[in-house]
Amino acid sequence: MTRIKLGGGEGISPKWQPYTRKEDMRMWTKEDLQRLVRREVGDCRLIVVSNRQPYVFEMVDGILENMSPPGGLTRAIDPLMQSCNGTWIAEGAGDHFPVDERGNVGVPPEDPSYNMRLVWLTEKEEQGYYYGFSNEGLWPLCHNAFTEPVFNVDDWETYKAVNQKFADTVLNEIGSSDAIVLTQDYHLALLPRLIKQTKPNVITGQFWHIPWPSPDVFRICPWQNELLDGLLGNDLMGFHLSNDCTNFVETVSRTLRARVSSEYNIVDYLNETTLIRPFPISVDFEQICEEAQGSDVNLEMERLTDELGLGDMIVGLGIDRIDYTKGIPHRLRAIERFLEKHPEYHQRVVFVQAGAASRTNIGAYQQLSDQLDELIQRINSRFSKGRWQPIIYMPTSLPSATFMALRRLARFCIVSSLHDGMNLVAKEFVASRFDDDGVLILSPFTGAAQELTEALIVNPYATEEFADAIHESVTMPEYDRRSRMHHMREIVRENNIYKWTSRLLLELMQGTQRTKALQRDHLTAPNR
Secondary structure, three states: OOEEEEOOEEEEOOOOOOOOOHHHHOOOOHHHHHHHHHHHHOOOEEEEEOOOOOOEEEEEOOEEEEEOOOOOHHHHHHHHHHOOOOEEEEEOOOOOOOOOOOOEEEEOOOOOOEEEEEEOOOHHHHHHHHHHHHHHHHHHHHOOOOOOOOOOHHHHHHHHHHHHHHHHHHHHHHOOOOEEEEEEOHHHOOHHHHHHHHOOOOEEEEEOOOOOOOHHHHOOOOOHHHHHHHHOOOOEEEEOOHHHHHHHHHHHHHHOOOEEEOOOOEEEEOOEEEEEEEOOOOOOHHHHHHHHOOHHHHHHHHHHHHHHOOOOOEEEEEEOOEOOOOOHHHHHHHHHHHHHHOHHHOOOEEEEEEOOEOOOOOHHHHHHHHHHHHHHHHHHHHHOEOOEOOEEEEOOOOOHHHHHHHHHHOOEEEEOOOOEOOOHHHHHHHHHOOOOOOEEEEOOOEHHHHOOOOOEEOOOOOHHHHHHHHHHHHHOOHHHHHHHHHHHHHHHHHOOHHHHHHHHHHHHHHHHHHHHOOOHHHOOOOOO
């Protein structure tokens, strides 16, 4: 295997493993990230582009309040932006916008350290670009959840137009500066090429937060060539898992006239080189652990215990955005089977399913909502006794303290995704359990399952085994629970969000430059 230079030393870079550095061998902190940004970014402008904005402003009782949207994106990228005084460009959302004439607002609001610049879309653009092509087309295409993708030519044209609108905003923001553009996710697949066409010297990277399908699945998309061309405008393409990297490289190899290195996951296309690397995303372990011990969480635990009647109950928990990829019906059927097999746990186990509905104007999501209502009604009708109902459903937006309290109260947490790039719910549950207690039941179809091997790994489609895993979680001795949780907490603690961000930045600034210097004989002949 060929050795190549890795900064100050040497190392081996096979496709399934990112470059190893001394920095990877210890726990990263926010301060470490800030030092790295100053060293690597220097005088360059750092611009992050995403569909979702990192802060949303809304008027509540006459007072302008801000909040971070749910999900891991803001927690992942916000510390990076706070370290470099950059600009985060995103679609405008919310009821009120305290912005200047250019659409900029300083964030975080309490102590601004970078700018958020908003791109405004019409209702028609939002429908075609976001709900249409992105979430009726690309989302099901990339998830093995047996929901057929819908590809509408009008949605595709709108997707292209919105990507151009974002590109125009980015280019305006760059001006004549040296810049680094880090794009997030599948909504903006065309953006990197549009930027490179105008400013070829801009450093471009993109992290794809969802899985990448096999080449045979991706070929379903009528505009696969255009999407791949857009993404190969990046100097660096990042995915959660090495398997996603392999799928992407094989897709390019079969689709475009490109030269690829399957060993090093490098693509040479249009005389440009793109490095493909896995970066398993994570959470801010220390912050979540600290928040879990807050007095507001303790009070919320008391409130929930009283209002939901959880006092003497073994509590199970699911926290998900209501999405057909999350396997929520599968876990409910497993709960039902568990209650059938183990009547001794009637009136002793309560399962709380929390998480807000989303994309409700898409047919597949409406069908899922109806299915969940019917399942929960059936299960509760079958097994309820007196005031006890086995399933408590909370399909609304909840405060952060409520989610944290539920994690603290839970004996077991179920993450039963049918396909997930990572799933940060699993890592958030682990990070919140400072008491080293609790059991995680985890689908093997999540990226998190590759790291959290002390979880009970169970196929969500295998209802009988799933029910047995629930039984194991409620009967597991305390010593075993604590031993498993302690091990998982050490993994999440070490592989935290600052390590993820630092590795992504290092590869973008250093790895891509090394890649451009590789000998062309590392690349295969062009596809014919």
